[in-house]
Amino acid sequence: MIKAWLDLPIFDLFAVLITLYATTGAVIVIASFSPATVVPMRRVEGVVAPFFGTVGVLFAFLTGFLANDITDRNRQAARAVQSEAAELRNIYAVSHASVSDMASLRSVVAKYVAALVDDEWPAMAQDQKAASPGPAYDALLREVSDPQIAQVAGGAVQTALLNAAVGAGSARSERLALASDRTIDAKWILVLILGVVTQISIGLVHLKKVGAQITALTVFSVAVVIALGLIGLQERPFSGDIRVEPGPLAELTKIAAE
Numbered sequence: 001m002i003k004a005w006l007d008l009p010i011f012d013l014f015a016v017l018i019t020l021y022a023t024t025g026a027v028i029v030i031a032s033f034s035p036a037t038v039v040p041m042r043r044v045e046g047v048v049a050p051f052f053g054t055v056g057v058l059f060a061f062l063t064g065f066l067a068n069d070i071t072d073r074n075r076q077a078a079r080a081v082q083s084e085a086a087e088l089r090n091i092y093a094v095s096h097a098s099v100s101d102m103a104s105l106r107s108v109v110a111k112y113v114a115a116l117v118d119d120e121w122p123a124m125a126q127d128q129k130a131a132s133p134g135p136a137y138d139a140l141l142r143e144v145s146d147p148q149i150a151q152v153a154g155g156a157v158q159t160a161l162l163n164a165a166v167g168a169g170s171a172r173s174e175r176l177a178l179a180s181d182r183t184i185d186a187k188w189i190l191v192l193i194l195g196v197v198t199q200i201s202i203g204l205v206h207l208k209k210v211g212a213q214i215t216a217l218t219v220f221s222v223a224v225v226i227a228l229g230l231i232g233l234q235e236r237p238f239s240g241d242i243r244v245e246p247g248p249l250a251e252l253t254k255i256a257a258e
Contacts, residue, residue, distance in 0.1 A: 002185040006235045014229045021221040024196045028203035028217060033210050052201035059194040066187055067231045077178045077237035077244045084171035085248030088113060090164040091144070092255055100152040105161075108143045112136040113252045116172070121246045124179045125239035137172070140165055179238045195224045 005016055031037050091109055095102035115132040123130040144161040202220055206213035233242045 002188045003182065006188075006232050010233060010241045013232055014225060017225040017229055017232075020192070021195065021199065021224055024199055025214075025217040025221050028199055029210065029214055032203055032207055032213060052205055055194070055201045056198045059191070059198045062187075062191050062194060063227060063231070066183065066191055067227075069183060069187075070231055070234050073178055073181060074234055074237045074244065077175065080171050080175040080178060081244055081246065082248055084168050084175060085252060087164045087168035087171060088249070088252055089255070091161055091168075092252070094157060094160050094164065098153040098157050100149070102149075102153075105143050108136075108140050110253070112140050113249055117246050117250050117253065121238070121249075124176065125236075125243075127180070133172075137169060141169075175238075179236075183235060191228065195228070198224075 005013065008016065088109060092106060095105050095109075112133070115130070115136040120130040120133045144158065144165045149161065150158040199217055199220065202216050203213055206216050230242075233240055237244050
């Protein structure tokens, strides 16, 4: 359920939040001032705001922890893409600086980068696996492991190429792991439920005037929808409206064309 909601387009994602908290807010107002429930509700009248403020503090803390987890994941995703692009760029740089002609190596790297950008990236955004990057990476490893490179260009050059290729593979593995990583549904459910509980606490504090209760619930609900909506948009680092782009890798295709 939570996964299906987080995978919705931006407007639908916010629409679900608005519907949830508008519905619960309306139920609280009706239960507080409806003739059928006003008598039992008046029995709890007089609860002071600081007592129920602890619920809001707990909600704020858990929302902050959730946002921090998701933000950290997006930061790691961006770092993985940058590291992957940097290692592949190192292969280009070393191949150009070498005394031997490594046009075949650059061609293999170009095909690998094209497989990443054109095939793997769209598949990764859809929680799918692309078939082409694996063989392309194997071809890259075979190319940089060719003994002739050490004989012609020197052992130091081949070591640099091998380290860069292995580093690119490690960064890719980290990127794929982050793409498939999702926040535990229980965290989202807990935060959403605590938002409703905080609404209830606000309603219990404002049982005397319907206008004050509606105003307080509206302000809180708007804040919750905006905060949780923006956090939800960043749940998946490589898809959605707020995502990590393949720009650093796409730049390598321009270098290959030079």
